[in-house]
Amino acid sequence: MTDTAGTTDEPGHGGALAVPASAVWLKGQLLEIASALHPDRRPVVVREWTDPVRLHDPAPVGHRFLFLVCVSGGDPPSSAGFDDVLNAFTVAGWNVHRRSSGHPGESWATARREEFEVKVYEGDGPGILSLTGWTPVVYTERQLGQPLFTLTTATGVLCDDCHGWGVCLLCEGRAYSGGSGGYGRCSCAGNNAGPGKCVECAGRGFLTSDAVSWKRKQYGLPAADRSDAWPQPPAEDGHDSNTSAFADVAQRPCVCGEFRCFWCNILTPADDHLLSRFTGICQGCAAQRSYAFTLPPRE
Known part of the structure; x- marks a missing residue:
């Protein structure tokens, strides 16, 4: 394999x-x-x-x-x-x-x-x-180790500084600079992140909530909603099945342009139809995303 x-x-x-x-x-x-x-x-x-x-x-x-x-x-x-x-x-x-x-x-x-x-x-x-x-x-060329995360697999927004590796890329996790001789301590060694760890994400591979808020401001986006209350969008029509609605949601990008998102789904009866709700956290800017669809009733 x-x-x-x-x-x-x-x-x-x-x-x-x-x-x-x-x-x-x-x-x-x-x-x-x-x-x-x-x-x-x-x-x-x-x-x-x-x-x-x-x-x-x-x-x-x-x-x-x-x-x-x-x-x-x-x-x-x-x-x-x-x-x-x-x-x-x-x-x-x-x-x-x-x-x-x-x-x-x-x-x-x-x-x-x-x-x-x-x-x-x-x-x-x-x-x-x-x-x-x-x-x-x-x-594509030289073989490297496996990073902690990539864009999709991160449990939050991927760190821009280490790109999900979790280590300082200046010293490549060794905490020493200066090539093979190992002379001179890297700046990451004296930081709270610890020797060899990425300073920005403290070695986790993804950004803190405060860093995400700053990133959203840089892109001109509103602050991410950190409350437990998800947005309640109006229900959309146009799908004859929950699978069709899921395929639609998976293609939709966030306001930041990122489509990556692990979607949660709730399917409930509502009057004479089914209501399908999809919610998820954007893996590009941590925005709370939510969609709702009206589906035909089950036979």
Whole structure:
């Protein structure tokens, strides 16, 4: 499953990027597991994209390949649920770990296999059942270690200073400057971040909430809403299923231009129809994003 063999050109990965064997294998795994759960229903690849990985220069030194697959939309309710998905990953040789959910009725889990990871999510209602999978970073030239995070995998906004590595890029985490001789201590050694750690994010790989607020001001954006109350947008029409609404939301960018966002979904009956709500934190500016859709009633 390492990238020592040939590559395949596919659209949707930054144009001219060649898709490595690792990405082809991961996408196949996600579709195979999802298809086995619903033999009569084809899983939907909602989006596929790449996360660039940078060091000092703006040009990427590598990319991580990602896939978002919708197993079911909750309309009608699926016969195969969250536990069935986890069992399928276990049978396929993945290590599965349940995660605590921040909202009642939702279920989260991660599945790992070597350096591959999949985030399994089921919404409330039950809502969307989705798989978000990512490959290890594939480097174009010299091989480097794996960063703590990339744009999609960060639990917040990726640090602009270390690009998600979590280490000071001046000394590359060694706390000493001056080349191979190791003479002279790097400025990061005397900072609260600790020797060799990134000063801006204190080694976490993503920005603090205060740093995010400053970043939003630089882009001319309003301060991020840190309250527990999510925006309540008016319900939109135009979708005949929750899966269709999910595919729509996954393509919409935030006001900052970033589309990356782990979406939560709640599907509830409302009068003579279903109401689907999607919420998530933008991974580019930490804004609270929210959409609502009116769906046909279940038969």
